[in-house]
Amino acid sequence: MPTIFTRIINGELPAHKILEDEKFLAFLDIRPIKPGHTLVIPKREINYLFDMGNDQLGEMMVFCKQAAAALKRSVPCARVGVMVAGLEVPHAHIHLIPFDAIPDLAFANARPMDPEKLAALAEKIRSNL
Template sequence: MSSLFTKIVHGEIPAYKIAEDSQFLAFLDVRPNAKGHTLCIPKKEVDYIFDMDEQMYMELMRFSRKVALALEKTVECKRVGVAVVGLEVPHVHVHLIPLNDMGDMNFANHHEMSEEQLKELAESIHVNL
Protein backbone atom coordinates (compact mmCIF):
# COMPACT_ATOMS: atom_id res chain seq x y z
CA MET A 1 0.00 0.00 0.00
CA SER A 2 1.30 3.44 -0.91
CA SER A 3 2.31 5.83 1.84
CA LEU A 4 0.56 9.16 2.32
CA PHE A 5 3.59 10.84 0.73
CA THR A 6 3.59 8.52 -2.29
CA LYS A 7 -0.03 9.53 -2.83
CA ILE A 8 1.08 13.18 -2.76
CA VAL A 9 3.84 12.40 -5.30
CA HIS A 10 1.23 10.79 -7.61
CA GLY A 11 -1.18 13.71 -7.22
CA GLU A 12 -3.80 11.61 -5.42
CA ILE A 13 -3.65 13.95 -2.42
CA PRO A 14 -3.13 17.72 -2.79
CA ALA A 15 -0.09 19.45 -1.29
CA TYR A 16 1.38 22.93 -1.07
CA LYS A 17 4.40 22.21 -3.24
CA ILE A 18 7.53 24.31 -2.98
CA ALA A 19 10.10 22.50 -5.09
CA GLU A 20 10.24 19.41 -7.25
CA ASP A 21 12.66 17.63 -9.51
CA SER A 22 12.77 14.13 -10.99
CA GLN A 23 13.77 12.52 -7.66
CA PHE A 24 12.51 14.75 -4.83
CA LEU A 25 9.57 16.85 -3.70
CA ALA A 26 9.28 19.59 -1.06
CA PHE A 27 5.93 20.71 0.32
CA LEU A 28 4.56 22.52 3.35
CA ASP A 29 3.57 20.47 6.38
CA VAL A 30 -0.18 21.03 6.89
CA ARG A 31 0.30 20.68 10.67
CA PRO A 32 3.41 22.85 10.99
CA ASN A 33 5.49 23.30 14.13
CA ALA A 34 6.18 26.83 12.86
CA LYS A 35 5.26 28.92 9.84
CA GLY A 36 7.15 27.51 6.85
CA HIS A 37 7.62 23.96 8.22
CA THR A 38 8.48 22.01 5.09
CA LEU A 39 8.92 18.34 4.28
CA CYS A 40 11.45 17.13 1.70
CA ILE A 41 10.92 13.60 0.44
CA PRO A 42 12.32 11.26 -2.17
CA LYS A 43 9.71 10.36 -4.77
CA LYS A 44 10.80 6.75 -4.46
CA GLU A 45 9.11 5.28 -1.40
CA VAL A 46 11.72 4.24 1.16
CA ASP A 47 10.67 3.74 4.79
CA TYR A 48 13.91 4.43 6.69
CA ILE A 49 16.47 7.09 5.81
CA PHE A 50 19.46 4.81 6.39
CA ASP A 51 18.01 2.23 3.99
CA MET A 52 18.56 4.74 1.18
CA ASP A 53 21.67 4.22 -0.91
CA GLU A 54 24.40 6.75 -0.17
CA GLN A 55 24.00 8.67 -3.42
CA MET A 56 20.25 9.18 -2.95
CA TYR A 57 20.82 10.16 0.68
CA MET A 58 23.37 12.83 -0.32
CA GLU A 59 21.13 14.12 -3.10
CA LEU A 60 18.19 14.40 -0.67
CA MET A 61 20.39 16.44 1.67
CA ARG A 62 21.48 18.68 -1.23
CA PHE A 63 17.85 19.19 -2.28
CA SER A 64 16.86 19.91 1.35
CA ARG A 65 19.65 22.49 1.67
CA LYS A 66 18.40 24.34 -1.41
CA VAL A 67 14.88 24.45 0.05
CA ALA A 68 16.19 25.53 3.49
CA LEU A 69 18.04 28.47 1.92
CA ALA A 70 14.82 29.56 0.21
CA LEU A 71 12.96 29.24 3.52
CA GLU A 72 15.50 31.53 5.21
CA LYS A 73 14.89 34.16 2.53
CA THR A 74 11.12 33.92 2.95
CA VAL A 75 10.25 33.25 6.58
CA GLU A 76 11.65 35.42 9.35
CA CYS A 77 13.66 33.10 11.59
CA LYS A 78 17.02 32.79 13.34
CA ARG A 79 17.82 29.62 11.40
CA VAL A 80 16.22 26.57 9.84
CA GLY A 81 16.28 23.42 11.94
CA VAL A 82 16.50 19.95 10.44
CA ALA A 83 14.95 16.77 11.81
CA VAL A 84 14.49 13.26 10.51
CA VAL A 85 12.23 11.26 12.81
CA GLY A 86 10.66 8.67 10.55
CA LEU A 87 8.02 7.22 12.84
CA GLU A 88 4.81 8.93 11.78
CA VAL A 89 4.82 8.16 8.02
CA PRO A 90 6.66 5.14 6.57
CA HIS A 91 8.36 7.24 3.88
CA VAL A 92 11.65 9.11 4.34
CA HIS A 93 11.10 12.78 5.02
CA VAL A 94 13.31 15.62 6.16
CA HIS A 95 11.63 18.27 8.30
CA LEU A 96 12.86 21.82 7.67
CA ILE A 97 11.55 24.05 10.45
CA PRO A 98 12.13 27.82 10.68
CA LEU A 99 13.34 28.39 14.25
CA ASN A 100 13.17 31.34 16.56
CA ASP A 101 13.40 29.29 19.75
CA MET A 102 13.79 25.63 20.74
CA GLY A 103 10.03 25.25 21.20
CA ASP A 104 9.65 25.43 17.42
CA MET A 105 11.19 21.93 17.22
CA ASN A 106 8.55 20.47 19.55
CA PHE A 107 6.37 18.23 17.40
CA ALA A 108 3.58 18.42 19.98
CA ASN A 109 3.06 22.09 19.04
CA HIS A 110 1.27 23.10 15.88
CA HIS A 111 1.03 26.49 14.20
CA GLU A 112 -2.43 27.03 12.70
CA MET A 113 -2.54 28.30 9.12
CA SER A 114 -5.44 28.64 6.69
CA GLU A 115 -5.41 27.06 3.25
CA GLU A 116 -4.93 30.52 1.71
CA GLN A 117 -1.98 31.27 4.01
CA LEU A 118 -0.37 27.92 3.14
CA LYS A 119 -0.87 28.53 -0.59
CA GLU A 120 0.61 32.05 -0.45
CA LEU A 121 3.57 30.87 1.65
CA ALA A 122 4.35 27.97 -0.69
CA GLU A 123 4.36 30.36 -3.66
CA SER A 124 6.62 32.81 -1.79
CA ILE A 125 9.16 30.17 -0.86
CA HIS A 126 9.16 28.78 -4.40
CA VAL A 127 10.03 32.22 -5.77
CA ASN A 128 13.17 32.26 -3.59
CA LEU A 129 14.57 28.95 -4.89
Protein backbone atom coordinates in the same frame (compact mmCIF):
# COMPACT_ATOMS: atom_id res chain seq x y z
CA MET B 1 -0.75 0.22 -0.05
CA PRO B 2 0.94 3.48 -1.02
CA THR B 3 1.85 5.94 1.73
CA ILE B 4 0.20 9.33 2.02
CA PHE B 5 3.43 10.82 0.63
CA THR B 6 3.33 8.53 -2.41
CA ARG B 7 -0.25 9.64 -2.98
CA ILE B 8 0.95 13.27 -2.91
CA ILE B 9 3.74 12.44 -5.39
CA ASN B 10 1.21 10.74 -7.68
CA GLY B 11 -1.12 13.76 -7.55
CA GLU B 12 -3.87 11.85 -5.75
CA LEU B 13 -3.71 14.24 -2.77
CA PRO B 14 -3.05 17.99 -2.86
CA ALA B 15 0.09 19.58 -1.44
CA HIS B 16 1.62 23.04 -1.29
CA LYS B 17 4.78 22.19 -3.22
CA ILE B 18 7.78 24.48 -2.94
CA LEU B 19 10.47 22.54 -4.81
CA GLU B 20 10.50 19.44 -7.00
CA ASP B 21 12.87 17.58 -9.27
CA GLU B 22 12.95 14.08 -10.75
CA LYS B 23 14.02 12.48 -7.43
CA PHE B 24 12.66 14.61 -4.58
CA LEU B 25 9.72 16.75 -3.51
CA ALA B 26 9.49 19.49 -0.86
CA PHE B 27 6.08 20.68 0.35
CA LEU B 28 4.64 22.56 3.30
CA ASP B 29 3.42 20.56 6.29
CA ILE B 30 -0.33 21.10 6.81
CA ARG B 31 0.24 20.93 10.59
CA PRO B 32 3.37 23.04 10.90
CA ILE B 33 5.37 23.48 14.07
CA LYS B 34 6.24 26.95 12.73
CA PRO B 35 5.16 28.69 9.51
CA GLY B 36 7.31 27.38 6.67
CA HIS B 37 7.67 23.89 8.17
CA THR B 38 8.52 21.82 5.11
CA LEU B 39 8.70 18.09 4.42
CA VAL B 40 11.28 16.77 1.97
CA ILE B 41 10.71 13.29 0.56
CA PRO B 42 12.26 11.00 -2.03
CA LYS B 43 9.87 10.22 -4.88
CA ARG B 44 10.79 6.56 -4.59
CA GLU B 45 8.98 5.04 -1.62
CA ILE B 46 11.60 4.10 0.96
CA ASN B 47 10.42 3.28 4.48
CA TYR B 48 13.32 4.68 6.52
CA LEU B 49 15.70 7.52 5.74
CA PHE B 50 18.78 5.49 6.62
CA ASP B 51 17.74 2.69 4.26
CA MET B 52 18.61 5.06 1.41
CA GLY B 53 21.86 4.57 -0.45
CA ASN B 54 24.70 6.96 0.34
CA ASP B 55 24.50 8.73 -3.02
CA GLN B 56 20.74 9.24 -2.82
CA LEU B 57 20.96 10.44 0.79
CA GLY B 58 23.65 12.93 -0.20
CA GLU B 59 21.54 14.16 -3.13
CA MET B 60 18.58 14.57 -0.78
CA MET B 61 20.63 16.73 1.58
CA VAL B 62 21.73 18.96 -1.32
CA PHE B 63 18.04 19.25 -2.28
CA CYS B 64 17.22 20.13 1.36
CA LYS B 65 19.91 22.81 1.29
CA GLN B 66 18.26 24.46 -1.71
CA ALA B 67 14.82 24.37 -0.06
CA ALA B 68 16.24 25.64 3.25
CA ALA B 69 17.87 28.62 1.53
CA ALA B 70 14.51 29.63 0.06
CA LEU B 71 12.84 29.16 3.45
CA LYS B 72 15.45 31.38 5.13
CA ARG B 73 14.82 34.12 2.54
CA SER B 74 11.03 33.82 2.94
CA VAL B 75 10.32 33.27 6.63
CA PRO B 76 11.88 35.42 9.37
CA CYS B 77 14.00 33.04 11.44
CA ALA B 78 17.45 32.63 12.98
CA ARG B 79 18.00 29.27 11.28
CA VAL B 80 16.29 26.46 9.42
CA GLY B 81 16.42 23.32 11.54
CA VAL B 82 16.63 19.78 10.20
CA MET B 83 14.76 16.99 11.97
CA VAL B 84 14.22 13.31 11.25
CA ALA B 85 11.82 11.20 13.28
CA GLY B 86 10.46 8.66 10.83
CA LEU B 87 7.64 7.22 12.89
CA GLU B 88 4.36 8.67 11.65
CA VAL B 89 4.61 7.99 7.90
CA PRO B 90 6.49 4.91 6.62
CA HIS B 91 8.16 6.94 3.86
CA ALA B 92 11.59 8.53 4.37
CA HIS B 93 11.31 12.26 5.05
CA ILE B 94 13.18 15.22 6.49
CA HIS B 95 11.56 18.14 8.31
CA LEU B 96 12.92 21.62 7.54
CA ILE B 97 11.70 24.01 10.23
CA PRO B 98 12.41 27.76 10.39
CA PHE B 99 13.10 28.59 14.05
CA ASP B 100 14.56 31.14 16.45
CA ALA B 101 15.04 29.06 19.61
CA ILE B 102 15.04 25.38 20.58
CA PRO B 103 11.48 25.46 22.04
CA ASP B 104 10.25 26.39 18.53
CA LEU B 105 11.10 22.83 17.42
CA ALA B 106 8.58 21.02 19.66
CA PHE B 107 6.23 18.81 17.64
CA ALA B 108 3.64 19.42 20.39
CA ASN B 109 3.33 22.94 18.90
CA ALA B 110 2.03 21.61 15.56
CA ARG B 111 -1.29 23.17 14.56
CA PRO B 112 -3.32 23.07 11.35
CA MET B 113 -2.71 26.09 9.12
CA ASP B 114 -5.30 27.78 6.92
CA PRO B 115 -4.97 26.40 3.36
CA GLU B 116 -5.01 29.92 1.86
CA LYS B 117 -2.14 30.97 4.13
CA LEU B 118 -0.25 27.80 3.18
CA ALA B 119 -0.76 28.55 -0.52
CA ALA B 120 0.45 32.14 -0.14
CA LEU B 121 3.49 31.04 1.85
CA ALA B 122 4.33 28.33 -0.70
CA GLU B 123 4.21 30.94 -3.47
CA LYS B 124 6.50 33.26 -1.48
CA ILE B 125 9.02 30.47 -0.89
CA ARG B 126 8.97 29.40 -4.56
CA SER B 127 9.66 33.00 -5.55
CA ASN B 128 12.80 32.89 -3.39
CA LEU B 129 14.31 29.75 -4.93
